[in-house]
Amino acid sequence: KQEVTQIPAALSVPEGENLVLNCSFTDSAIYNLQWFRQDPGKGLTSLLLIQSSQREQTSGRLNASLDKSSGRSTLYIAASQPGDSATYLCAVRGPVGTYKYIFGTGTRLKVLA
Amino acid sequence: DGGITQSPKYLFRKEGQNVTLSCEQNLNHDAMYWYRQDPGQGLRLIYYSQIVNDFQKGDIAEGYSVSREKKESFPLTVTSAQKNPTAFYLCASTRRDTNTGELFFGEGSRLTVL
Numbered sequence: 001k002q003e004v005t006q007i008p009a010a011l012s013v014p015e016g017e018n019l020v021l022n023c024s025f026t027d028s029a030i031y032n033l034q035w036f037r038q039d040p041g042k043g044l045t046s047l048l049l050i051q052s053s054q055r056e057q058t059s060g061r062l063n064a065s066l067d068k069s070s071g072r073s074t075l076y077i078a079a080s081q082p083g084d085s086a087t088y089l090c091a092v093r094g095p096v097g098t099y100k101y102i103f104g105t106g107t108r109l110k111v112l113a
Numbered sequence: 114d115g116g117i118t119q120s121p122k123y124l125f126r127k128e129g130q131n132v133t134l135s136c137e138q139n140l141n142h143d144a145m146y147w148y149r150q151d152p153g154q155g156l157r158l159i160y161y162s163q164i165v166n167d168f169q170k171g172d173i174a175e176g177y178s179v180s181r182e183k184k185e186s187f188p189l190t191v192t193s194a195q196k197n198p199t200a201f202y203l204c205a206s207t208r209r210d211t212n213t214g215e216l217f218f219g220e221g222s223r224l225t226v227l
Binding site: 031032034041042044045091102105106 | 219
């Protein structure tokens with residue numbers, strides 16, 4: 001059974017720092033991996049989607065990498081800002097032919113001004 | 114604008130009552146999902162549907178029921194059999210016929226049992 005873990009559970013950093021959030025999964029037979037952002041009391045907003053055949057995706061200050069063989073993904077946030085404060089979740093779908101997405105418990109990020 | 118609309122945003126229920134949460138999407142997505150979110154536990158899958166008139170149980174389906182009579186709509190009923198229904202409920206959808214499989218979410222419905 002696929003399990004997804006995110007470490008750390010919470011992170012507090014000063015503004016301007018570059019930071020890395022981690023996501024690990026137990027079954028490497030995934031279709032894709034997606035990173036989301038969630039603000040308090042809101043739904044999830046998609047940040048980056050990495051297909052199983054890809055190694056990384058970039059959007060602005062965000063870069064996500066995927067290493068299927070080791071069951072790991074990282075989300076890199078460059079030059080963090082207070083507006084980046086939110087909970088970040090990763091989810092994996094797979095394998096091919098299935099439509100279930102399994103979520104990690106998230107990393108709660110606070111960027112201090 | 115295309116998106117997923119969940120209603121109501123807040124709902125209060127007395128013990129023993131059934132309530133139905135609405136989820137409507139105009140993205141022409143085939144697959145739809147219901148998740149439950151509790152503090153510190155991430156998202157847990159309740160039910161999902163890949164096509165109209167078909168749905169499958171997720172990991173925590175007990176006490177819940179769904180229907181998928183139209184492609185755009187996937188309502189969730191929280192029955193009185195659900196022991197601890199107070200939670201944040203999220204609806205999501207995705208297309209089946211693309212290579213991306215990107216998942217999109219609604220804004221959520223918060224259910225409180227009084």
